[in-house]
Amino acid sequence: MKVVRLLYESFLEESKKLKTDRMILLIALIIPILVNLMVGWELSKGVMDHIPLGVVDEDNSPLSRQLVQYFADNETFALTYYAQNQEELQELISHSKIKAGLVIPSHFSEDVTALRSPSVLMIYDGSHMSITSVAKAKASEILLTMRTGAAIKQLEGRLLMTEEEAYQTAMPIAFETRTLYNPAKNFNYFMTPGYGTIICQPGIGLTAVLCITSMPKRKKQDILHYMGGKVLFYGGLGSIAFIINILVQVFLFKIPCRGSLFIAFFFSILLAMAVAAMAVAVSAWMPKRTIAIAGIGLLLLPNSVMAGYTWPLLSMSAFYQKTAYLIPFYHYGDNIRDLFLKGSMQHPLSDILFLILFTLAMVWIAASKFFFFQPLLTKEDKPL
Amino acid sequence: MTAFLYYLKEEFHFIKKQAGLILLLFVGIPFLTVWFAGAYATDYVYHIPIAVLDEDNSELSRSIIEHFDKNERFQVTHHVYTRQELQNILDTKEAYMGLYIPPDLNENVLSGQTTQVLILTNGANVIIGNNAYASAATIVQTVSAGASIKIISVKGSLPQISATNMALPFQFTDRMLYDPQMTYMNYLIYGFVAVFFQQLLLSGLATLILRNPQETVKEHTLRRLGAKITAAAGCLILTGSLAILWLHKGMHVVLTGNVFLALALSILFAIAISCPAILLTAITKDKTKFSQISYMLSLPTFLTCGYVWPADQMPFLLKGLIKITWPLIYYARTFDEILVKNLPLKSVLPNAMHLIIYSAIFMPISIYVWKKRFGEPKETALSIAETNSIEGIDIYE
Structure with a gap:
């Protein structure tokens, strides 16, 4: 007591x-x-969206425009600038106008058709990890999807495969991601x-x-x-x-x-x-x-x-x-x-x-x- | 000018005699910088521990694991044998990512059937989870493409190069500017230095402002206050610069920008942050109460300055509210970007202008309130000192 x-x-x-x-x-x-x-x-808001993105489309073909459209339609990105070249894109990043940039090389579509496997470049602002990590994860997803789609079309057209067969050939190993505990990130x-x-x-x-x-x-x-x-x-x-x-x-x-x-x-x-x-x-x-x-x-x-x-x-x-x-x-x-x-x-x-x-x-x-x-x-x- | 220099000398003379102030203004930023930088010295994002459950145990499955192990971002730390074990290791955070390879992977690939490999990431830490996911996706795609190339080569009787280009109609690479390793250290440390500068300046200014309020009110208020701000900010900018130099030389933190521009912005910020400091000393009239409030503000001001969560992702109204009330949002991120990205003057100017406008509006208001509060006849310097000395406690300690 x-x-x-x-x-x-x-x-x-x-x-x-x-x-x-x-x-x-x-x-x-x-x-x-x-x-x-x-x-x-x-x-x-919880999840970052409308991350400002700049694009250099040196090809300007239906395929390259389709790729750009994939990014534009995704709510993670906001297509804010069309730049003339990589230098301009980098300048936009250094001025903090954009956080990521997509560079599609000239003859992109032609090279894809001719099986020359051209390379698309993504440039990120590495100084802001929280934005860049979101942008990079989403950009990888978009590009992988687009690439698989292009491979399937090639296989259908060149090796006369059915859509299913082409998919299985293009994606012999698919991967599924499960984000545990916080699926919406x-x-x-x-x-x-x-x-x-x-x-x-x-x-x-x-x-x-x-x-x-x-x-x-x-x-x-x-x-x-x-x-x-x-x-x-x-x-x-x-x-x-x-x-x-x-x-x-x-x-x-x-x-x-x-x-x-x-x-x-x-x-x-x-x-x-x-x-x-x-x-x-x-x-x-x-x-x-x-x-x-x-x-x-x-x-x-x-x-x-x-x-x-x-x-x-x-x-x-x-x-x-x-x-x-x-x-x-x-x-x-x-x-x-x-x-x-x-x-x-x-x-x-x-x-x-x-x-x-x-x-x-x-x-x-x-x-x-x-x-x-x-x-x-x-x-x-x-x-x- | 002569009066200002005289008061400045007086402030330094006072600082010299106060051990607490010397610690605060000269040791504070370097000590905190070393302490915080030490926490980020090891680069975890580049060695994320992963656990693997390989139910196939074929050459192909082992090559997938090898790809992960050889990748600089991952380190295979656990090989487990059941799904439950995999789940447990992720739950206990012994591994940050799990890789599950199902049985018959190799067989299915050879027979032309798609098989799913499962990647389990821990979403509890979103930043690391996102980084891990992007790299893991690339690895699995690479392995998948390798298998695809083999199949195409056989089915289409094509040479390796054609099969490769058919499986990979285009490549993609990425370039990470300024901080290719994307480290927490480079991401956060300059922001912390900015907050240390803010907090120590607030504390230092409170001591200097509250030491002789009546005299300051009586004559040359602006010059006296200017001398106090110059003395405290000058010491902190000097030691802050040394801390940044150490970060760059000792810890290899990126420093590519214009240091003079960063200094100029720091001076503008010092003037701007003096406005709430003066206002708060006027309201509290007490070093202890001032310290309590200023410490309480350190975390929220950092969380809302656009560092952890970008300003352009904040609700519009809240962003406006923050911009009106606290100037750190104009400083911390810009200060970082000047040093890391070499942000040009043109891009710094809007924030610099905001700091000037903030100071132009709040400095007169703060000084007015301050004069009003300390000019009250009942409040003498003695009574304020007495208020701060209850139970024999010296406010200047």
Whole structure:
């Protein structure tokens, strides 16, 4: 009972701040929710389309025009420029007017008919990976389809094969692609489940990091409960932000969540507590506010990169892989994405255990400052 | 001019005495650049681990696998024996792509029947999935074409060359400009440097602006503010340039553009981003609150500046809203393209003009609000310092 009372007292101390310090609600709830609405709106299209494309058609034959038409009809591309030559096309790319270019050589149609196998050139702007990867995948698809069609016609015409026979000869090995978990290759599905949380995390950290300003006279063991109360308060606030964010994603932006929303909430609460505990520990050990803010900012803001959410961790060096393990978001990001996209998580128990142990360890680290260095401080005696 | 130089000297004198500011302005960008660049130092997109289930185990199927293994983009890391195993390896992300070769592939090809090879890509990471797909499709097509050539050659009694040209009526090649390897490092790192510049400038300016607000309001406001912006931006541009030099020389990040043009754009951006900095210091009057808000803005401003999701793919209204409120959208991507693509002045000018217009509109508004807030008789420098020093905390630390 005493434990509950101590936790409640500490919790109450923080909740009273809500009346005087509007920044807490602004930073922990309002900004993250608004930003999530904005990012969800930004990515609402999900799949990139109408990527500006330039064409050099040096052949200008029915076949070359057909090829150009294939690109023009595909919604991934927007045929924006007809250039006279490759140099002009490259200039358009260097001026960022187009992101991809198609070059059809002169005598293209003639060479196809004469079995001289001419070469079509695709030029891409390699500086913008997210656009180029979409453009390249779609262009490869269009060109392969067109080439198979041309081969079938050759076989029908020259070797007098039936359409089926020609198809089987031209495509002895067909390939089928299955994009697992995100068949539409929707950028929103890939980014938003984790990024929504990454946006909320600093809100918890930047408010909780200011919470330890003084230590009322207490028994040493009670300090742990005092810290626990703070973690519960800021973790609770963060949990509300996380849960609202998940609800916004699912119900407003229609991001499919194949798994249980309650599991998503449960994981989010664990993460919120872990982040709050980390911020409370920073607050205890870094009494200077701006330094504490910078510290928690450094710990939380690079999470999307350092925890391997967008850039796979296995591609990073051993040092980064090991340090990532200590980032709470590492134990959350892939799980929540799996829960959204696959409907289940791989081995979540170890991650749950980590988040709980991390929270407890951080509470202890926060309290240890007062166990070892500044025990029995009082508000009246000396501010921290 | 003399007054400006005097105030500039005063700002540097202040910076010199503040260890926190020295760290922020001189160490901040290089440290963050090294830290982030380290994460992208290994090039995963070029060695995507793939798992293979070969139920045919023929010469043809082995040649398909060999094609994948020899391709620089892939690395066959797992040979599995059941579909469930293949699925598990993809689920646990031990491999990023799966290749399934059905039984009787070789037999079917010889008997003239089309057989499907299945490529399973992980769509959870769209960017890597797309890259993997494009390369995998090309490989399977190459192998398929090889088989097709053999069949045509036999059926049509044609020489190899004619059979090849009949199977491949045209070829297609591609050329990837600026970054042929399409690495994450080249794609993102300059954008990160731009955001580091923004965040550190915001923090640095807040400290400098809030150190003597009453004096600044009283006289030579523009010159004093100009000196603060020049001091903070100057230090950061210098260290940012060194960080970029290191990225190019040490990490081989593409740098082909006009550095002076990038510098000029950075100066315009520094002036533009000072407007929200001044406005925010006026609203918060407190370094701690300012820091909280500015840190909260770092991720959203990066996510909406056209780097991760291109500006022309955003909803029109949102794009307009972002352009009106925050200037990073005019800077980050253009800054990157100047350095990587050597974007010419003509293409930079529209964004440069936007930065100038943004500053021309928001600077007077920010200074007006700032003067109004700090010119209030009740608010003295002392009381502001006191507000920031609750519980004995020094705001300038």
